[in-house]
Amino acid sequence: MAEMNDIVEAVFKGKMKEIGNLVQGALDAGTEPNTILDDGLVHGMDVVAEKWKAGEVFVPEVLRSAKTMQTGMDVLKPHLVGGDRKPKATFAIGTVKGDLHDIGKNLVAMMLESVGYEVINLGVDLDPSVFVQQVEKGIQCIGMSALLTTTVTQMKLIIDSLQEAGLRDKCKIWVGGAPVTQEFADEIGADFYAVDAAHCIDQLNSVYSD
Amino acid sequence: MIVIGERINTSRKPIHEALEKRDKAFLQEEARKQEAAGAAYIDVNCGSRLNTEYDDFLWLVELVQEAVSVPLSLDSPSAKVLEAGLANVDKRPLINSITLEKERFDEVAPILEGNRADIIALCMDDSGIPNATEKIVENAAALVERLEGLGLERSGIFVDPLIQPLSVDTENGNTALKAIERIMTDLAGVHTTCGLSNVSYGLPERFLVNRTFIVCAMASGLDSAIIDPLDKKMMTNILTAEMILGRDEYCSEFIDAMREGRLTP
Structure with missing residues (x-):
């Protein structure tokens, strides 16, 4: 599986120009497209997330890796069943x-x-009802962000709205942003406090492990 | 360079603890040290004290102005708190801040009537935080026009272009620098100011990024900043850049700072 290691490394190092050829090479060698995805591209991003969590890589490198993964996906996508x-x-x-x-x-x-x-990016400045509607539609993971001491209180209102609608136990709730702490998350009854994206991935994987 | 000293903010742990203990001496010393280091305003922010902000703020305002001879920067998300602060200061303060967001503008505008305070104006509106020079300048012009309409003079308006992180878009630095230049020319007479924690978000060696960015921003016309005046390396860069940009007659501020041991070579 030498080529998988190459793909993982290309994603991790953000080698945008090489990733397309590497994915194509793996396809030509007869590797299953899903293997290339899971053991190559996604695994590469998992490595990035781990290193980010450990403070060993920085935001621009993460973005570069994500862009590299996307470039690889463009080649792979037509081959996915x-x-x-x-x-x-x-x-x-x-x-x-x-x-x-x-x-x-x-x-x-x-x-x-x-x-x-799969991510539904709802945008900014959202009324609590927007989050409630998502759970009504069957979305089971809700993430809320707030960066201001004055708006962080909205998170409780959203959780309360979900309670009132009888939907609180239909979803898991993540909260994050500069003024948020674990203590605050516990106080308002959120399920997870994500310090950053890498922690959020870990927490999600703990719920949705294969 | 008009330095707004940012240390008295309860989101910083030592300040939070000092407030909890009502440690007046510690807090007054924080204010004095900032004045001695060159702060023109002492910012006071206890917005993290959600339930007790009003009373805490007035307590802080009183003890800070007792300790220093420079005016205060009244910093709160609550218009009510700002208004009470304004009623309790004896020197013309800076109010931090107003934006073009309808709700925020309408809340803070009445406090500014009668021209009793200077104002920090953040270049954001209800559509969000702008990330293009054109939109920043457009928001700045709208803010200045509306603030002048309330009776403020340009010399009392500190426009903050809201610098975005370099880590997510390497053009964000240029966008802000060009905006500062445009604001200082198109809206001649206003000040430009900024906080610096945003520019370096997601990068290593953030202090290095911050204190290099400020030199670039000063070259584009920035004449104020919300910073920690006790950050000696930052202040050294500012003093040196002021001199290089021809804003330090006979280089006397620079030389005095050297003699007083305020420079870190």
Whole structure:
């Protein structure tokens, strides 16, 4: 499986120009497209997430790796049976009402997509009802972001709205953003506090392990 | 360079603890040290004290202005807190901050009537935090026009272009630098200011990024910053850049700073 190691390394190192040829080479050698995806591209992003969590790589490198993975996906996608493969789970994420910050939230969305989750990016400044609607539609993973001390309180309102609608036990809730702490997450009854995207991936994988 | 000293903020642990213990001496010393290091305003922010912010803020305002001779920067997400702060200061303060977001503008505008305070104006509106020079400048112009309409003078308006992280888009530095230049020319007479924690988000050696960015921003016209004036390397870069940019007559500030041991070569 030498070529898988090469793909993992190309994703990790962000070798955008080489990834296409590597994926094509693996396909030509008869490797299963799903193997290339899981053991190559996605595994490469898993490595990136681990290193990020450990503080060994930085945001621009993560973005470069994600872009590299995407470039590899463009080559691989036509060969995947049924086009798209089934995502591990669907995660709806957004920034709470009154808050326009989106950088951290978008990083989480991008990383989760890279490691095989389907992500619905709801945007910013969202009314609690937007989150409730997602759970009504059957989405089981909800992520909320807030960057202001004044808007972080919205998270409790959203959880309360879900309680009132009788939907709280239909979903898992992640919270994150600068003013959020584990203590706060516990206090408002969220399921997970994600320090960053890498932690969020770990927590999701713990719920949706194969 | 108009330095707004950012240390008295309860999101910083030592300040949070000092406030909990009502350690007046410690907090006053924090204010004094910032003034001595060159702060023109002492920012006071206890927005993290969600339930007790109002009372905590007034307590802080009183003890800080007792300790220093420079004015305060009243920093709160709550218009009510800002208004109470304004009623309790004896020197014309800076209010931190107003934005073009409808709700925020309408809340803070009444406090500014009567021209009793300077203002930090953040270049964001209800559509979000802009990431193109054109949109930043457009928001800045709209803010200045509306603030002038309230009776403020340009010299009392500190426009913050809201610098975005370099880590997610390497053009974010240029975008902000060009915006600063445009604001300082198109809206001549206003100040530009900024915080620095955003620019280096997601990068290693953040302090190095921050203190190099500020030199670039000063070259584009930035004449104020919300920083920690006790960060000696930062202040050294600022003082040196001021001199290089011809804003230090006879290089006297620079030389004095050297004699007083304020420079870190």
